[in-house]
Amino acid sequence: MNTVERLVYMANQIATNLATDDAPVAAVADHIQQFWDPRMKRLIFAHGTEGLSPVAAAAVRKLADAQNAA
Amino acid sequence: MTYQPQKDFGTPESRSDEAVSLTIDGRNVTVPAGTSVMRAAAEQGTSIPKLCATDSVKSYGSCRLCLVEIDGRRGTPASCTTPVEPGMVVRTQTPHLAKLRKGVMELYISDHPLDCLTCAANGDCELQDQAGAVGLRDVRYDVQATHLGQEKDHSNPYFDFDPSKCIACSRCIRACDEVQGTLALTMEGRGWDSKISAGLSSDNFLGSECVSCGACVQACPTATLVEKKVVEVGTPERSVVTTCAYCGVGCTFRAEMRGEQLVRMVPYKDGKANRGHSCVKGRFAWGYAQHQERILKPMIRKSISDPWREVEWDEAFAYTASELKRISDKYGRNALGGITSSRCTNEETFLVQKLVRAGFGNNNVDTCARVCHSPTGYGLKTTFGTSAGTQDFDSVEDSDVILIIGANPTDGHPVFASRMKRRLRGQDGRQGAKLIVIDPRRTDIVRSPHIEAQHHLPLRPGTNVAVLTAMAHVIVTEGLADEAFIRERCDWDEYSHWAEFVSQARNSPENLQPVTLVDAEELRAAARLYATGGNGAIYYGLGVTEHSQGSSTVMAIANLAMATGNIGRRGVGVNPLRGQNNVQGACDMGSFPHELAGYRHISDGDARKLFEDDWGVTLDPEPGLRIPNMLDAAVDGVFKALYCQGEDILQSDPNTAHVSAGLAAMECVIVHDLFLNETANYAHIFLPGSTFLEKNGTFTNAERRIQPVRKVMTPINGLEDWEVTQRLAQAMGLDWNYSHPSEIMDEISRLTPTFAGVSFDRLDEAGSLQWPVTADAPDGSPIMHVDGFVRGKGKFVVTDYVPTDEKTGPRFPLLLTTGRILSQYNVGAQTRRTENVVWHPEDLLEIHPVDAEDRGIKSGDWVKLASRAGETTLRADVTDRVAPGVVYTTFHHAVTQANVVTTDFSDWATNCPEYKVTAVQISASNGPTEWQEEYEALSTRSRRVETGIPAE
Numbered sequence A: 001m002n003t004v005e006r007l008v009y010m011a012n013q014i015a016t017n018l019a020t021d022d023a024p025v026a027a028v029a030d031h032i033q034q035f036w037d038p039r040m041k042r043l044i045f046a047h048g049t050e051g052l053s054p055v056a057a058a059a060v061r062k063l064a065d066a067q068n069a070a
Numbered sequence B: 001m002t003y004q005p006q007k008d009f010g011t012p013e014s015r016s017d018e019a020v021s022l023t024i025d026g027r028n029v030t031v032p033a034g035t036s037v038m039r040a041a042a043e044q045g046t047s048i049p050k051l052c053a054t055d056s057v058k059s060y061g062s063c064r065l066c067l068v069e070i071d072g073r074r075g076t077p078a079s080c081t082t083p084v085e086p087g088m089v090v091r092t093q094t095p096h097l098a099k100l101r102k103g104v105m106e107l108y109i110s111d112h113p114l115d116c117l118t119c120a121a122n123g124d125c126e127l128q129d130q131a132g133a134v135g136l137r138d139v140r141y142d143v144q145a146t147h148l149g150q151e152k153d154h155s156n157p158y159f160d161f162d163p164s165k166c167i168a169c170s171r172c173i174r175a176c177d178e179v180q181g182t183l184a185l186t187m188e189g190r191g192w193d194s195k196i197s198a199g200l201s202s203d204n205f206l207g208s209e210c211v212s213c214g215a216c217v218q219a220c221p222t223a224t225l226v227e228k229k230v231v232e233v234g235t236p237e238r239s240v241v242t243t244c245a246y247c248g249v250g251c252t253f254r255a256e257m258r259g260e261q262l263v264r265m266v267p268y269k270d271g272k273a274n275r276g277h278s279c280v281k282g283r284f285a286w287g288y289a290q291h292q293e294r295i296l297k298p299m300i301r302k303s304i305s306d307p308w309r310e311v312e313w314d315e316a317f318a319y320t321a322s323e324l325k326r327i328s329d330k331y332g333r334n335a336l337g338g339i340t341s342s343r344c345t346n347e348e349t350f351l352v353q354k355l356v357r358a359g360f361g362n363n364n365v366d367t368c369a370r371v372c373h374s375p376t377g378y379g380l381k382t383t384f385g386t387s388a389g390t391q392d393f394d395s396v397e398d399s400d401v402i403l404i405i406g407a408n409p410t411d412g413h414p415v416f417a418s419r420m421k422r423r424l425r426g427q428d429g430r431q432g433a434k435l436i437v438i439d440p441r442r443t444d445i446v447r448s449p450h451i452e453a454q455h456h457l458p459l460r461p462g463t464n465v466a467v468l469t470a471m472a473h474v475i476v477t478e479g480l481a482d483e484a485f486i487r488e489r490c491d492w493d494e495y496s497h498w499a500e501f502v503s504q505a506r507n508s509p510e511n512l513q514p515v516t517l518v519d520a521e522e523l524r525a526a527a528r529l530y531a532t533g534g535n536g537a538i539y540y541g542l543g544v545t546e547h548s549q550g551s552s553t554v555m556a557i558a559n560l561a562m563a564t565g566n567i568g569r570r571g572v573g574v575n576p577l578r579g580q581n582n583v584q585g586a587c588d589m590g591s592f593p594h595e596l597a598g599y600r601h602i603s604d605g606d607a608r609k610l611f612e613d614d615w616g617v618t619l620d621p622e623p624g625l626r627i628p629n630m631l632d633a634a635v636d637g638v639f640k641a642l643y644c645q646g647e648d649i650l651q652s653d654p655n656t657a658h659v660s661a662g663l664a665a666m667e668c669v670i671v672h673d674l675f676l677n678e679t680a681n682y683a684h685i686f687l688p689g690s691t692f693l694e695k696n697g698t699f700t701n702a703e704r705r706i707q708p709v710r711k712v713m714t715p716i717n718g719l720e721d722w723e724v725t726q727r728l729a730q731a732m733g734l735d736w737n738y739s740h741p742s743e744i745m746d747e748i749s750r751l752t753p754t755f756a757g758v759s760f761d762r763l764d765e766a767g768s769l770q771w772p773v774t775a776d777a778p779d780g781s782p783i784m785h786v787d788g789f790v791r792g793k794g795k796f797v798v799t800d801y802v803p804t805d806e807k808t809g810p811r812f813p814l815l816l817t818t819g820r821i822l823s824q825y826n827v828g829a830q831t832r833r834t835e836n837v838v839w840h841p842e843d844l845l846e847i848h849p850v851d852a853e854d855r856g857i858k859s860g861d862w863v864k865l866a867s868r869a870g871e872t873t874l875r876a877d878v879t880d881r882v883a884p885g886v887v888y889t890t891f892h893h894a895v896t897q898a899n900v901v902t903t904d905f906s907d908w909a910t911n912c913p914e915y916k917v918t919a920v921q922i923s924a925s926n927g928p929t930e931w932q933e934e935y936e937a938l939s940t941r942s943r944r945v946e947t948g949i950p951a952e
């Protein structure tokens, strides 16, 4: 696995484990925001949503939008 | 201070609340009911002569030396077996008693060699002292021959057994039974013929069940059982109280010294974690501190293919600082990072993370707790609001049901295991606690002398969450949840959501049995017992955390405890058993990239401001890289320099090939350690470290207990570890001027609310303190969440079972799980350099007889262990401790490199690696793999030092 593949894998794993949360997209976005370093976030934003589960994809998009807005 | 052994009160303390007053030798004394007359006398300063009594074990009443006279009683009762009574009038010294005692003593001495002057225990022998105390001057009997001239047993590497000196007091047997719980010793024969033996009389100590804890040596009043070091060096002259540096139990010891030489480590009776007990590691395995392979001078080299060059400290610091500056200028400040150690002190750890945050200018700091207990931090913080265990060790005395999951306390946390076993055996008429063990292996505690687990659930590795959810299913659907507790203490809506989830039919034990392989009826019975058996306490270890659902498992455990009301008082709780000595402390000190000391997120502006004002810097509000992310970034070419204190990530972290690729891609790897460890094969700068004997500071054990570590000798490498970090910081231009670790603790306390009341003075005074230590709890907090959870309401979190992606298949049909054994510690860097190797010379692969037979493997054969990540070889041990389909090994030896086969799957929340599940295949083999041979060659090459002799 290269780094981007690993990040996709991690985001999906987080999404699977937070699937039963009340608001899974927000929970995944919050988790990534709290635990990933800026470069990891940049890499996944640049990568886009390919290979991401729907929840993970929505969470990444949400974070990327927030970042762009800031 | 001259040498004084710790005072011996003769019999154990009574825990009764009722007070009894009596008169001893005309003086009034008040003691708790149940105290012996002997102890009452000792407490008022009168020592009654004694031989067979000592305060670590119950009295036995065999030597008849402790006789006293009591008004209104006939004869002369033994004071060690006579409990106090109100108004009792006792005399301990009368001419009649003196005569009787002299007679008793005379008999003992007549059967004892009279070589006091040349005896190792001369001056530290109770027989000698008592002969003096009763005024024995000559012996009227012929010296008897029964006991003398027997062969000594030197088989144990740390202590000798000389049966000729034995007085058959049975203190050793009682210590082994009551204190240690191994029951290795027996007495054969009667009267003057009686003889102590370890196991059968044909066994010696090494060949017996003995685990070398030293409790019998400590209890022995003569030189029969004596430390080899005392024989070699002589008796100690002074002592310093300090804390063991091996495991998360955190035993307190007296380091007994002769000049600058350590003679022995004796467990300290006032130590609140260990209460006078120890295990083989802390008690005996400290010889590594003086091992010839220890590196004492800094070394540098341009490339890892060059030999090392020894330099002076000044040059080492200047060079290191210039390298870090060069890399920061060239690749940006985020190319730097550091790893703190769970073996170093709180103060040292705090400085390393401060160096990274304030000096390197980023948050790329992580700790080896990443690879063990990071899920504990995440899981307990989410559910309870604080990243730590809820109880003190004493709490286990009030437990009725003990649930152990993914922990092997008799090997990993031996001193606590002894206390747990004592509670499981029952005592003084009190029924023993019930035991539930959830573990793929039949660990020792499942069945040991006088202990048999009510339920052992041998689950398939990787299915913890499924098993715990099924238990929750039983508790909720059978109406066993403690709703009153939940309503009062937890968020009811979250509970309802969770209860509904676990009640689903798909989460029933029957439905999950095909996944977990745990018998549904057995699981139901275990769940009922935990929910209804009285005080239920959960203890867990790395078998919980080191999984792709490690954090979920921790939360599932917390859910169970809340659902049954087992939180917030003695006897209950959720207790992570920490691996290394200072895992708790390393986490507390802000070693994680997303967190400042005291578990405050780096994005928390108020917390950051506190540190920024104190340190005079601006902190980056974004989290930094965790260890696995650092390695990924290194392979990508953007992470270039690592300061690694007291950690051997190459050996301890998963997927060795990936770790070595990451390290090899860096331009400056700084290893700060005692030995040229495996990571140092890839290092450019080596800074020699100091041992726990050579520095001041504190460790925090698994009970959140902050304990002093005291310097007993000068560091032979010249500097304490905190001084090394400080000098490096200074070389980088930081204005640090700590003159003592106490000043670092003052800073920690100033910046961390839960440490507000901690200082070295307070610790000296109290002995130890359990955080939080605050204005509300100035003496610390033995039990947490007493009146409410730290986060407010306890939070139930739905934990859905997600199978790991590490799957067995035709190529890799078996599941490997890893663990550790008693005599070795972690990657073994220390214990392998002690005599402990006699118990564990190599890592073995445990495999079930059926799987072994299928492959034509016998115990002792070399086998190849292969996974998708890599392969290694080691010897097989065919045993039914493991279930069919499961194999098990330890990771203490570098040559085995068990992590060559572990993968980089990890916990979803924390990236804690999934050590406990790897799909593997086993096949017969005739020797080391290519990797092992290449690695061996690399190590030899990499350890060359220019001055001539190779360092290892």
Ligand code: SF4
Residues within 6 Å of the ligand: B172, B175, B176, B180, B182, B183, B184, B185, B198, B209, B210, B211, B212, B213, B214, B215, B216, B217
């Ligand atoms: S060293 Fe410990 S285990 Fe061994 S015989 Fe003595 S008390 Fe028992």
Ligand code: SF4
Residues within 6 Å of the ligand: B165, B166, B167, B168, B169, B170, B171, B172, B173, B196, B219, B220, B221, B222, B224, B225
């Ligand atoms: S070995 Fe020591 S403790 Fe054991 S019976 Fe003999 S004298 Fe007593």
Ligand code: SF4
Residues within 6 Å of the ligand: B244, B245, B246, B247, B248, B249, B250, B251, B274, B278, B279, B280, B281, B282, B283, B413, B414, B415, B416
């Ligand atoms: S139990 Fe742990 S802390 Fe105690 S002596 Fe053994 S290794 Fe040291």
Ligand code: FES
Residues within 6 Å of the ligand: B049, B050, B051, B052, B053, B060, B061, B062, B063, B064, B065, B066, B078, B079, B080, B081
């Ligand atoms: S000390 Fe009381 S009988 Fe031995």
